[in-house]
Amino acid sequence: MKLHVDRIKKMYAVNAEAIKNIYSYSLPGIYDQKLSRAFEQWKAEAINVSTLQEGDKVIVFCCGSGNDFPHILNKIGEKGKILGVDFSSQMLNLARQKIVQGGWSNVELIEADVTKFKNIPNTPFDAGVCTLGMSIIPEYQKAYHNLLAHVKSGGEIIIGDIQLIAGWRLFLNSRIIYRAKEFGGSYKGHQNSRQIFAMMEKQLSHIRKQHFYNNAYVYCVGRKR
Ligand SMILES: C[S@@+](CC[C@H](N)C(=O)[O-])C[C@H]1O[C@@H](n2cnc3c(N)ncnc32)[C@H](O)[C@@H]1O
Secondary structure, eight states: OHHHHHHHHTSOOOOHHHHHHIIIIISTTTHHHHSOHHHHHHHHHHHHHSOOOTTOEEEEETOTTTTTHHHHHHHHTTTOEEEEEESOHHHHHHHHHHHHHHTOTTEEEEEOOTTTOOOSSOOOEEEEEEESOGGGOTTHHHHHHHHHHTEEEEEEEEEEEEOOOOGGGGGGHHHHHHHHGGGTOOHHHHHHHHHHHHHHHHHOEEEEEEEETTTTEEEEEEEOO
Protein backbone atom coordinates (compact mmCIF):
# COMPACT_ATOMS: atom_id res chain seq x y z
CA MET A 1 0.00 0.00 0.00
CA LYS A 2 2.84 2.43 0.90
CA LEU A 3 4.54 1.84 -2.46
CA HIS A 4 1.27 2.57 -4.21
CA VAL A 5 0.82 5.90 -2.35
CA ASP A 6 4.45 6.92 -2.99
CA ARG A 7 3.98 6.25 -6.69
CA ILE A 8 0.85 8.40 -7.03
CA LYS A 9 2.34 11.19 -4.90
CA LYS A 10 4.94 11.59 -7.60
CA MET A 11 2.27 12.04 -10.27
CA TYR A 12 2.64 15.76 -10.85
CA ALA A 13 2.64 18.42 -8.16
CA VAL A 14 0.48 21.56 -8.11
CA ASN A 15 2.41 24.48 -9.51
CA ALA A 16 0.68 27.80 -10.28
CA GLU A 17 2.79 28.63 -13.33
CA ALA A 18 2.30 25.19 -14.87
CA ILE A 19 -1.46 25.45 -14.24
CA LYS A 20 -1.61 28.85 -15.93
CA ASN A 21 0.27 27.44 -18.93
CA ILE A 22 -2.09 24.47 -19.21
CA TYR A 23 -5.12 26.79 -19.24
CA SER A 24 -3.49 29.33 -21.55
CA TYR A 25 -2.05 27.02 -24.20
CA SER A 26 -2.83 23.31 -24.25
CA LEU A 27 -6.41 23.08 -22.94
CA PRO A 28 -8.61 26.01 -24.00
CA GLY A 29 -9.24 24.71 -27.54
CA ILE A 30 -10.39 21.30 -26.31
CA TYR A 31 -11.53 21.93 -22.72
CA ASP A 32 -15.29 21.67 -23.13
CA GLN A 33 -15.07 18.58 -25.35
CA LYS A 34 -12.66 16.86 -22.94
CA LEU A 35 -14.53 17.58 -19.72
CA SER A 36 -16.53 14.56 -18.62
CA ARG A 37 -20.28 15.03 -19.15
CA ALA A 38 -20.79 13.66 -15.65
CA PHE A 39 -19.54 16.94 -14.18
CA GLU A 40 -22.47 18.80 -15.75
CA GLN A 41 -24.99 16.79 -13.76
CA TRP A 42 -22.99 17.13 -10.53
CA LYS A 43 -22.54 20.88 -11.04
CA ALA A 44 -26.26 21.34 -11.72
CA GLU A 45 -27.13 19.34 -8.61
CA ALA A 46 -24.92 21.52 -6.39
CA ILE A 47 -26.54 24.68 -7.69
CA ASN A 48 -30.01 23.15 -7.35
CA VAL A 49 -29.54 22.26 -3.67
CA SER A 50 -28.31 25.77 -2.94
CA THR A 51 -30.68 28.49 -1.82
CA LEU A 52 -29.75 30.75 -4.74
CA GLN A 53 -32.77 32.75 -5.76
CA GLU A 54 -33.99 35.25 -8.30
CA GLY A 55 -31.97 38.45 -8.26
CA ASP A 56 -28.93 37.06 -6.38
CA LYS A 57 -25.42 38.30 -7.08
CA VAL A 58 -22.95 35.42 -7.46
CA ILE A 59 -19.17 35.43 -7.71
CA VAL A 60 -17.65 32.46 -9.57
CA PHE A 61 -13.97 31.75 -8.89
CA CYS A 62 -12.04 29.81 -11.59
CA CYS A 63 -15.03 30.23 -13.89
CA GLY A 64 -13.04 28.98 -16.90
CA SER A 65 -15.22 28.60 -19.98
CA GLY A 66 -18.36 29.39 -17.97
CA ASN A 67 -19.81 25.90 -17.60
CA ASP A 68 -21.46 26.80 -14.29
CA PHE A 69 -23.15 29.91 -15.63
CA PRO A 70 -26.28 28.28 -17.16
CA HIS A 71 -27.05 26.41 -13.92
CA ILE A 72 -26.62 29.58 -11.85
CA LEU A 73 -28.64 31.69 -14.28
CA ASN A 74 -31.50 29.18 -14.08
CA LYS A 75 -31.79 30.09 -10.39
CA ILE A 76 -30.98 33.81 -10.32
CA GLY A 77 -32.75 34.84 -13.53
CA GLU A 78 -32.28 38.02 -15.50
CA LYS A 79 -32.35 40.20 -12.41
CA GLY A 80 -29.39 38.38 -10.87
CA LYS A 81 -25.73 39.00 -11.65
CA ILE A 82 -22.67 36.81 -12.11
CA LEU A 83 -19.06 37.92 -11.82
CA GLY A 84 -16.71 35.27 -13.22
CA VAL A 85 -13.03 35.39 -12.24
CA ASP A 86 -10.24 33.43 -13.91
CA PHE A 87 -6.56 34.05 -14.65
CA SER A 88 -6.63 32.57 -18.17
CA SER A 89 -7.71 35.04 -20.84
CA GLN A 90 -8.10 32.10 -23.25
CA MET A 91 -10.58 30.35 -20.96
CA LEU A 92 -12.39 33.66 -20.45
CA ASN A 93 -12.68 34.02 -24.23
CA LEU A 94 -14.59 30.71 -24.30
CA ALA A 95 -16.84 32.03 -21.55
CA ARG A 96 -17.34 35.25 -23.54
CA GLN A 97 -18.56 33.20 -26.54
CA LYS A 98 -21.15 31.48 -24.32
CA ILE A 99 -22.24 34.87 -22.94
CA VAL A 100 -22.81 36.19 -26.46
CA GLN A 101 -24.58 33.01 -27.63
CA GLY A 102 -26.79 32.98 -24.53
CA GLY A 103 -27.47 36.74 -24.70
CA TRP A 104 -26.55 36.99 -21.01
CA SER A 105 -26.22 40.71 -20.31
CA ASN A 106 -25.91 40.08 -16.56
CA VAL A 107 -22.60 38.13 -16.65
CA GLU A 108 -19.33 40.01 -16.22
CA LEU A 109 -15.82 38.56 -16.41
CA ILE A 110 -12.57 39.62 -14.78
CA GLU A 111 -9.11 38.27 -15.54
CA ALA A 112 -7.38 37.81 -12.18
CA ASP A 113 -5.70 35.36 -9.82
CA VAL A 114 -8.32 34.25 -7.29
CA THR A 115 -5.73 34.07 -4.51
CA LYS A 116 -5.18 37.84 -4.81
CA PHE A 117 -8.35 39.22 -6.41
CA LYS A 118 -10.24 42.00 -4.61
CA ASN A 119 -13.53 43.19 -6.00
CA ILE A 120 -14.00 46.95 -6.13
CA PRO A 121 -16.52 48.27 -5.11
CA ASN A 122 -16.48 45.96 -2.20
CA THR A 123 -20.19 45.05 -2.04
CA PRO A 124 -20.55 41.47 -0.82
CA PHE A 125 -22.11 38.78 -3.03
CA ASP A 126 -25.04 36.57 -2.08
CA ALA A 127 -23.06 33.46 -3.01
CA GLY A 128 -19.61 32.26 -4.07
CA VAL A 129 -19.05 29.30 -6.40
CA CYS A 130 -15.91 27.41 -7.37
CA THR A 131 -15.93 24.11 -9.25
CA LEU A 132 -12.87 22.16 -10.32
CA GLY A 133 -10.67 25.06 -9.20
CA MET A 134 -9.48 24.62 -5.59
CA SER A 135 -7.75 21.29 -6.27
CA ILE A 136 -5.36 22.88 -8.78
CA ILE A 137 -4.46 25.99 -6.78
CA PRO A 138 -1.30 25.57 -4.69
CA GLU A 139 -2.44 28.40 -2.38
CA TYR A 140 -5.90 26.88 -2.10
CA GLN A 141 -6.48 28.17 1.42
CA LYS A 142 -5.94 31.75 0.24
CA ALA A 143 -8.38 31.19 -2.62
CA TYR A 144 -10.96 29.67 -0.26
CA HIS A 145 -10.69 32.49 2.29
CA ASN A 146 -10.83 35.05 -0.50
CA LEU A 147 -14.04 33.46 -1.82
CA LEU A 148 -15.50 33.65 1.69
CA ALA A 149 -14.40 37.28 2.03
CA HIS A 150 -16.45 38.22 -1.04
CA VAL A 151 -19.68 36.69 0.28
CA LYS A 152 -22.02 38.31 2.80
CA SER A 153 -22.75 36.71 6.19
CA GLY A 154 -25.57 34.25 5.64
CA GLY A 155 -24.58 33.93 1.98
CA GLU A 156 -23.78 30.59 0.40
CA ILE A 157 -20.49 28.95 -0.57
CA ILE A 158 -20.76 26.26 -3.27
CA ILE A 159 -17.66 24.22 -4.01
CA GLY A 160 -17.37 21.12 -6.18
CA ASP A 161 -14.13 19.30 -6.85
CA ILE A 162 -12.23 16.07 -7.19
CA GLN A 163 -10.78 14.82 -3.91
CA LEU A 164 -8.45 12.09 -2.79
CA ILE A 165 -10.30 8.86 -2.03
CA ALA A 166 -9.62 7.44 1.44
CA GLY A 167 -10.09 3.96 2.84
CA TRP A 168 -10.19 0.68 0.97
CA ARG A 169 -10.91 2.36 -2.40
CA LEU A 170 -7.62 4.27 -2.18
CA PHE A 171 -6.28 2.19 -5.08
CA LEU A 172 -8.61 4.15 -7.42
CA ASN A 173 -6.67 7.38 -6.83
CA SER A 174 -3.86 6.56 -9.25
CA ARG A 175 -6.31 6.08 -12.14
CA ILE A 176 -8.21 9.27 -11.28
CA ILE A 177 -5.06 11.37 -10.84
CA TYR A 178 -3.65 9.96 -14.06
CA ARG A 179 -6.76 11.17 -15.93
CA ALA A 180 -6.89 14.49 -14.05
CA LYS A 181 -3.25 15.44 -14.56
CA GLU A 182 -3.97 16.81 -18.03
CA PHE A 183 -6.21 19.34 -16.23
CA GLY A 184 -3.59 20.10 -13.57
CA GLY A 185 -4.77 17.41 -11.15
CA SER A 186 -2.31 15.91 -8.67
CA TYR A 187 -2.14 13.86 -5.48
CA LYS A 188 -1.43 16.99 -3.41
CA GLY A 189 -4.21 18.95 -5.10
CA HIS A 190 -6.77 16.22 -4.47
CA GLN A 191 -5.60 16.06 -0.86
CA ASN A 192 -6.04 19.86 -0.64
CA SER A 193 -9.66 19.68 -1.77
CA ARG A 194 -10.36 17.17 1.02
CA GLN A 195 -9.03 19.85 3.37
CA ILE A 196 -11.33 22.47 1.86
CA PHE A 197 -14.39 20.27 2.37
CA ALA A 198 -13.32 19.60 5.97
CA MET A 199 -12.89 23.36 6.53
CA MET A 200 -16.32 24.06 5.05
CA GLU A 201 -17.97 21.52 7.34
CA LYS A 202 -16.27 23.10 10.34
CA GLN A 203 -16.71 26.78 9.50
CA LEU A 204 -20.03 27.00 7.66
CA SER A 205 -23.59 26.21 8.67
CA HIS A 206 -26.44 24.38 6.85
CA ILE A 207 -24.02 21.98 5.13
CA ARG A 208 -25.26 19.94 2.17
CA LYS A 209 -22.65 17.51 0.84
CA GLN A 210 -22.86 14.85 -1.82
CA HIS A 211 -20.31 12.31 -3.07
CA PHE A 212 -20.10 10.87 -6.56
CA TYR A 213 -17.94 8.40 -8.42
CA ASN A 214 -16.63 6.41 -5.45
CA ASN A 215 -16.19 9.58 -3.35
CA ALA A 216 -13.80 11.07 -5.91
CA TYR A 217 -16.06 14.03 -6.73
CA VAL A 218 -17.74 16.00 -3.98
CA TYR A 219 -19.86 19.07 -3.81
CA CYS A 220 -20.35 20.93 -0.59
CA VAL A 221 -22.75 23.80 -0.06
CA GLY A 222 -22.79 25.77 3.19
CA ARG A 223 -23.80 29.09 4.60
CA LYS A 224 -21.28 31.68 5.83
CA ARG A 225 -21.91 32.38 9.53
C1 LIG B 1 -10.65 22.74 -14.48
S1 LIG B 1 -10.98 24.40 -14.97
C2 LIG B 1 -12.59 24.63 -14.28
C3 LIG B 1 -13.39 25.64 -15.05
C4 LIG B 1 -14.87 25.70 -14.66
N1 LIG B 1 -15.05 26.05 -13.27
C5 LIG B 1 -15.52 24.38 -14.94
O1 LIG B 1 -15.91 23.70 -13.99
O2 LIG B 1 -15.62 23.99 -16.11
C6 LIG B 1 -9.96 25.29 -13.84
C7 LIG B 1 -9.94 26.80 -14.11
O3 LIG B 1 -9.29 27.42 -12.99
C8 LIG B 1 -8.50 28.50 -13.46
N2 LIG B 1 -7.51 28.80 -12.42
C9 LIG B 1 -6.62 27.95 -11.85
N3 LIG B 1 -5.92 28.59 -10.91
C10 LIG B 1 -6.39 29.87 -10.86
C11 LIG B 1 -6.05 31.01 -10.09
N4 LIG B 1 -5.11 30.96 -9.14
N5 LIG B 1 -6.72 32.15 -10.31
C12 LIG B 1 -7.68 32.21 -11.27
N6 LIG B 1 -8.05 31.18 -12.03
C13 LIG B 1 -7.40 30.00 -11.83
C14 LIG B 1 -7.95 27.98 -14.79
O4 LIG B 1 -7.53 29.03 -15.62
C15 LIG B 1 -9.15 27.22 -15.35
O5 LIG B 1 -9.94 28.01 -16.17
